[in-house]
Amino acid sequence: MEDLLRNDFTAHYGLPVCIEPNLVIQTNETYFEIEDTVTREIALHRINGGGMARFSNPNAIEITIANYDKFVTSLPHHFQNGRKRCDIIVCDDGRNLIFGEIKDSPNIKQHRKKAKKQLYESLTTLIAVPQFLALTNNKTVKRCCYFNKQTSSPAILTATAAFNRLSLIFQDGFQMSHPAIEGQNFEFWEYLGGHTLTLT
Amino acid sequence: MKESIHIKNLGPIKDIFIEDIKPLTVLIGESGSGKSTLMKAIALFRWLYKMHNIRSYLKRSKVSKSPFRFRMDTYFRNCGFEEYLKNNPEITYTVEFSDNRKYSLHFAKNKLTGTGDKDLVQIQDLYYNKLSFISETRNIIPLWAERGASLTGGYLGFYFHEVYNDFDLASENIKDLDINYLNLKLSVKKIQSNKKYFIQSPNKEYELTLKNSSSGTQNAIPVTLIAEHFSKHFDFERAFNESLVKFLFKTDNLTDFKPVKNLGDIKKKLFIHIEEPELSLFPDAQCELISDLVSKCFVTNSNSIDLIFSTHSPYIINHLNLLIKAYDCNQLVDGAKIAFEKLAVYQVEEGKIQDLVVKNQRIINTNTLSDTINNIYDKYNQLDKDGRLIEK
Numbered sequence: 001m002e003d004l005l006r007n008d009f010t011a012h013y014g015l016p017v018c019i020e021p022n023l024v025i026q027t028n029e030t031y032f033e034i035e036d037t038v039t040r041e042i043a044l045h046r047i048n049g050g051g052m053a054r055f056s057n058p059n060a061i062e063i064t065i066a067n068y069d070k071f072v073t074s075l076p077h078h079f080q081n082g083r084k085r086c087d088i089i090v091c092d093d094g095r096n097l098i099f100g101e102i103k104d105s106p107n108i109k110q111h112r113k114k115a116k117k118q119l120y121e122s123l124t125t126l127i128a129v130p131q132f133l134a135l136t137n138n139k140t141v142k143r144c145c146y147f148n149k150q151t152s153s154p155a156i157l158t159a160t161a162a163f164n165r166l167s168l169i170f171q172d173g174f175q176m177s178h179p180a181i182e183g184q185n186f187e188f189w190e191y192l193g194g195h196t197l198t199l200t
Numbered sequence: 201m202k203e204s205i206h207i208k209n210l211g212p213i214k215d216i217f218i219e220d221i222k223p224l225t226v227l228i229g230e231s232g233s234g235k236s237t238l239m240k241a242i243a244l245f246r247w248l249y250k251m252h253n254i255r256s257y258l259k260r261s262k263v264s265k266s267p268f269r270f271r272m273d274t275y276f277r278n279c280g281f282e283e284y285l286k287n288n289p290e291i292t293y294t295v296e297f298s299d300n301r302k303y304s305l306h307f308a309k310n311k312l313t314g315t316g317d318k319d320l321v322q323i324q325d326l327y328y329n330k331l332s333f334i335s336e337t338r339n340i341i342p343l344w345a346e347r348g349a350s351l352t353g354g355y356l357g358f359y360f361h362e363v364y365n366d367f368d369l370a371s372e373n374i375k376d377l378d379i380n381y382l383n384l385k386l387s388v389k390k391i392q393s394n395k396k397y398f399i400q401s402p403n404k405e406y407e408l409t410l411k412n413s414s415s416g417t418q419n420a421i422p423v424t425l426i427a428e429h430f431s432k433h434f435d436f437e438r439a440f441n442e443s444l445v446k447f448l449f450k451t452d453n454l455t456d457f458k459p460v461k462n463l464g465d466i467k468k469k470l471f472i473h474i475e476e477p478e479l480s481l482f483p484d485a486q487c488e489l490i491s492d493l494v495s496k497c498f499v500t501n502s503n504s505i506d507l508i509f510s511t512h513s514p515y516i517i518n519h520l521n522l523l524i525k526a527y528d529c530n531q532l533v534d535g536a537k538i539a540f541e542k543l544a545v546y547q548v549e550e551g552k553i554q555d556l557v558v559k560n561q562r563i564i565n566t567n568t569l570s571d572t573i574n575n576i577y578d579k580y581n582q583l584d585k586d587g588r589l590i591e592k
Contacts, residue, residue, distance in 0.1 A: 107578075109571040150574060160577050163514070163570035166521070166563070174565050177555035187559075192567055 001066045001091050008131040013079060020074035023067055028060045034147075036087050036102045042067045053088075053102045053147035054196040061092045061199060068099075068122060084121040086144075096199050097139040099123060099186075104149040108192075112146055116188070119144035120180050127184055142186045143197075145173070150193040167193045201327065201469070202296045205245060210289040211237050211281065214551030222544040224498065227510040228517060228556075228569065229548035235510035236475055238548060240279045242508065243333050243473045245293035248275075248305055248315070250329040254443060256321035260460040267447035272312050278358035285310060297325050323460055328440050329469045332366050332430060335359035336475040338422040341367050342411035345397055367422045370429030371395060379417075379424055381488030381534075386410070386421055397421075416480040420489055423477050424496075431496040434503055436468045472497065474509040478516060487519040491534035494523055499536060514569035517545060517556070521563050528562060 002024040010017055027044055033051025035043040042065055045051040057063060065088055072085040090098040099122055101115035123144060126132045136142060150164060173195040178188035191197060203221040207213050212234035218225075221242065227235040248270065258267060276282050281289075290308040303321055305314040321327075337360040344356070344364060355361070377386040387398045387407075397410035399417060410421060440463050448457055477493060478486040497505040511517070520543065527537035540562040546553040547568060556565045 108574055109568065112568070157577070159573055160570075163573045164567070166518070166566050170561055170563070172560065174561065174567070175559040176565060177557070177559065190565070190567070 001064050001089060004129070004131055004135065005066060005068075005071050009126070009129050010075070012129045012131075015075055015079055018071060018074055020070065023071050025065050025067075026062060027065070028057070028062045030057050030060050031055070032057065034065065034088060034100070034102060036069075036104075040067070040070050040073065042070075042088060049149075052104045052149040053100055053145075053191065054194070055090070056196050056198040058198065059200060061094060061096075063090060063092050063096075063199060065090050083125065084118045085125075086115070086118045086122040089122075089126075090199075091135075091139075092199065095138075095140040097136060097142050098197065099144045100147060101145070102147040108148055108150070111148060112190070115146040116178065116181075119146065119188070120178075123181065123184055123186060136185070141199075143189050144178070144181050144186050145189045145191055145197065147191045147195075148193075164193060167195060171196055173197060201467070203246075204294045204296070205242055206290075206292045207238065207241055208290040209284075209287045210241060210291065211284040211287075212551055213237055213241075216548075216551070216553050218544075218546070218553070220544075221506070221508075223506045223542040224494070224538055224544070225506075225508045226517065226520065226543075226545045227508070227548055227553075228512065228514075228545065229510075231512075233548040234551060235548050237281075238553075239473050239475070239508055239510055240281070240333070241291060242293075243331060243471070244275055244279055245291060245305055246329065246471050247331050248312070249293065249295060249303070250327075250331065252303070252305065252315045252319075253321050253327050253329070254447070255315070257326055257460065257466070258444075258447060258457075259317065259320055260323060262456050262458045263448065264456065267450055270312055270315060272307065272310070295325075301325060326461060327467045327469055328436060328463070329471060330430070330434065330436070330439060331471045332362075332426055332473065333359055334363050334366070334423055334426055334472065334474040334477075336479060338363050338367075339415065339419050339479070341422050342397065342409075342413070342418045345395065346409065346411045363422060363426070366426045366429070368395075370425045370433070371397070373429055373433040374425060377425055377428060379421065381485050381492055382417060382420065384413075384417065386425065414480070416482070416485065419479040420477070420481060420485075423474060423489070424492060427472060427493055427496040430470045430472060430503060430505060431501040432503070434470065436503070437463055440466075468504065470503050470505045472505060472507045474507070476511055477509050478511055478513045483513070483515040486513050486515050488534055490516050490519055491523065491536035494536040494538050495532075495534070498538060498542070499532070514566060514572075517564055517569055518566050520545065521566065524562055524564075 006018045025042060029046060032055050033045040034053040035045060035051040037043055068089050069085050069087045072080050086099050086101040088100040090100060099119050101118050103111050105111055173189050173191040175187055175189050181188045204219050206217045208215050212232060216238060227238060229235050255266060292304060292306045294302055294304040296302045341364055371388045375388045379386060383402060385400045387400055389396050398407050399410055399413045400407045477489055497507045522533055523536050523538045524540045526533040527539050545556040545564045547556055558565050
């Protein structure tokens with residue numbers, strides 16, 4: 001993925017090769033959470049609740065996490081100007097290819113709407129790159145995911161917890177309809193609170 | 201019979217396509233989002249298709265003269281759509297049968313197509329449909345029923361009189377009805393020549409006229425009475441024969457009429473559309489009302505019914521998840537259950553719809569409906585922490 005972004009992507013769009021450091025991190029932890037830091041870096045956490053997007057990796061697969069937001073931000077202004085981008089791309093040598101927009105924020109409603117646009121535009125930008133399109137053909141789990149770590153209400157009030165109980169019943173996230181993303185042979189998924197994406 | 205509808209540029213609706221209108225379809229969204237517009241457009245095109253079926257039946261029964269003309273300007277005015285015409289709305293409603301037999305009604309450039317002689321419905325696809333639209337103006341029914349005689353000639357809008365006619369017809373057949381979710385009973389009594397509507401407590405401790413009952417009761421009673429009527433008491437044969445005789449007399453074609461198919465052999469369907477069934481009800485009663493409606497339309501019904509309603513209530517959408525689970529467990533909750541495959545829930549916003557059905561589970565995603573409560577306490581927490589509101 002790193003080579004694809006630094007070389008193939010930039011060559012396709014006629015841009016200089018990207019030399020931004022620390023674009024990609026790797027892990028084979030069986031459980032990890034990803035944090036999108038205020039400095040646009042990606043940080044991994046092993047402790048429950050440390051990050052914003054939760055991943056289960058029961059087979060300890062070697063996972064690559066690309067900081068797509070940081071990558072696009074490093075490109076020339078004329079290219080990135082107005083171009084929506086999601087935060088991360090998660091992939092492995094097997095069947096997983098995941099676009100992720102991650103939030104730890106109120107205004108869930110506004111962010112969901114924005115995240116869908118960021119995910120879709122990232123997807124179409126990358127699918128235009130022939131090497132990326134070839135990569136997608138080998139993948140069977142192709143998802144655009146909106147993650148939002150939910151905050152809590154005052155302890156003595158149960159309304160928030162009550163309204164969010166559906167997320168506690170189902171841990172796997174929800175696959176929702178998004179015709180434009182589905183038109184690119186990807187799925188749209190939403191992960192809120194304790195929802196965890198399982199990589200197999 | 202599979203229905204689809206595609207609407208473009210109709211008032212608040214920019215572009216909405218529903219590929220398969222499910223037997224139970226629920227629309228949720230903010231005020232002015234276009235829920236009612238969508239529901240009225242579906243109801244209008246279902247009615248046009250019904251009339252196209254009647255025309256097809258008559259034409260195929262050797263009645264050459266058309267008994268009626270479609271007047272879209274009148275229908276749009278009745279729906280409150282006349283101001284939307286300047287944006288050139290387009291609506292395509294399609295009914296599809298097996299073997300890819302399709303019938304499409306298309307409205308564009310102020311003209312309806314798909315209802316001509318070349319478009320007649322084939323004999324095996326003929327349906328006789330009945331529609332009911334229970335508008336939010338139903339809260340005037342108790343007062344109108346009480347004072348109707350003194351208001352003869354008054355006009356309160358197309359949808360009010362539609363729902364009032366259904367209410368009046370329903371109360372001809374049903375004189376006593378238990379309203380279990382309110383722990384009340386409706387009693388219809390004939391006093392002199394007028395029908396009077398009373399609300400009674402279960403053990404008749406008290407009785408009061410419907411117009412003096414609570415606002416929730418006044419809104420809910422018409423919904424329940426009409427649903428009960430169509431569920432078990434509606435006489436298709438009588439309604440069909442009345443329509444038929446009226447048209448045949450109108451065109452003086454009674455002697456030409458050679459029925460191509462008996463009514464008993466024609467498929468029949470009822471479509472009920474309800475604006476905000478939960479109006480003025482406490483959340484518990486909202487859920488029980490929905491159970492009652494689902495029971496009447498999909499569990500205890502003698503007639504085949506499709507139901508669409510709009511709502512502002514996250515409680516109702518969450519309650520639907522319970523009714524799906526009840527179906528999956530082969531149980532009844534308040535007498536109700538609904539198959540996941542028969543249900544669709546759409547959030548209407550910014551002129552489009554978002555399908556809330558979760559594809560990898562048998563549930564409706566109600567998380568989006570929890571945003572408000574989350575936002576309240578996110579702001580609460582921020583104020584608590586910083587002493588001022590900071591939007592992230």
